[in-house]
Amino acid sequence: MTLAGTTQTTRSAQRPDTGARRTGRGDARPDSGRSRRTRGAALGLLAWVVALLFAAPLLWMVLTSFHSESDAATNPPSLAAPLTLDGYRTFFGADGGAKPWFALANSLTASLVSTVCVLLLALPAAYALSIRRVRKWTDVLFFFLSTKMLPIVAGILPLYLFAKETGFLDNIWLLVILYTSMNLPIAVWMCQSFLAEVPVALIEAARIDGARLPTILLRVIAPIAAPGIAATALICFIFSWNELLFARVLTGVVAQTAPVFLTGFITSQGLFLAQVCAASLVISLPVLAAGFAAQDKLVQGLSLGAVK
Incomplete structure (x- = not known):
């Protein structure tokens, strides 16, 4: 009887530890999901930065095409220069060119x-x-x-x-x-x-x-x-x-x-x-x-x- 009581006491004493371990694993899951979301957000931000770097020359070409020759030749170039369609008029021959x-x-x-x-x-x-x-x-x-x-x-x-x-x-x-x-x-x-x-x-x-x-x-x-x-x-x-x-x-x-x-x-x-x-x-x-x-x-x- 003493041995059986001791065994039951030992098992009952071990159960809270098992529950604590399960609780500990349950507490780790939100942290893992949170870190995964943070890593995904960081990779998404990095992808946007790389995409903008690749698109920057094209965007700069589009902006420069709407500037006059004097504004396009300034160094450093001016972002707030007035916009004009003179470059497109010249390309399509509106000024008498080819x-x-x-x-x-x-x-x-x-x-x-x-x-x-x-x-x-x-x-x-x-x-x-x-x-x-x-x-x-x-x-x-x-x-x-x-x-x-x-x-x-x-x-x-x-x-x-x-x-x-x-x-x-x-x-x-x-x-x-x-x-x-x-x-x-x-x-x-x-x-x-x-x-x-x-x-x-x-x-x-x-x-x-x-x-x-x-x-x-x-x-x-x-x-x-x-x-x-x-x-x-x-x-x-x-x-x-x-x-x-x-x-x-x-x-x-x-x-x-x-x-x-x-x-x-x-x-x-x-x-x-x-x-x-x-x-x-x-x-x-x-x-x-x-x-x-x-x-x-x-x-x-x-x-x-x-x-x-």
Whole structure:
């Protein structure tokens, strides 16, 4: 009896300690949640700071484009300077200068047509490298990548001589061909990784039903890989729109693109900063609009295949 009473007393004495330990764990949970929220708030604040640092040059360019040349050239620049549209009037030719419409149309034509050509060539190549893999397909991929290792400036002189002898100098279709060849290796690499995520069972089912390769590409593969294709198209469009060296050397007046037109604001008289900022903002708008329009497709496409 004495031993049993002692055991019960010992167990009853231990129970409050267990409850205290449970209470202690319960008290630690709010602290853990509070520290997690604090850490999340700090990371969110840091992300906003980094985003503002990246956006600061763009915001400064927008503000400078609405200043006069005298206010834009002050050092340090004045934030409270009066706003004006003189830079935009000069860019659009309201003051009697050159108008940018032909240059913008040339850039749009070269970028859109070359992007369509790149997709038409890259999708079958990516199909052969990811789904119906050819022999030594990894060597083929590295061959495509090796074509990007030659600096553009190393091949600009032969291209200039070729364009001069064949009559393609100052021709927009020469830029279409060059932009297509320039973006095709990147497009093949991107599309190959996207098409590798397409279930093979769907393709086999379509082939059993009698579908040919064009039908499989358009009706089976394209809807599934649409985010990746959109991301590839957007990146090719941006690269073509922003390209300067080919357009600067191989075009003159007829096939002048928007980046080449932008360099006309840098003259021997000096740098017209407000006009350059206004022109840069207008020329960047198509790319920004395309990026915002395909933002969800771009994020989904670039992350496609990242998580297995």
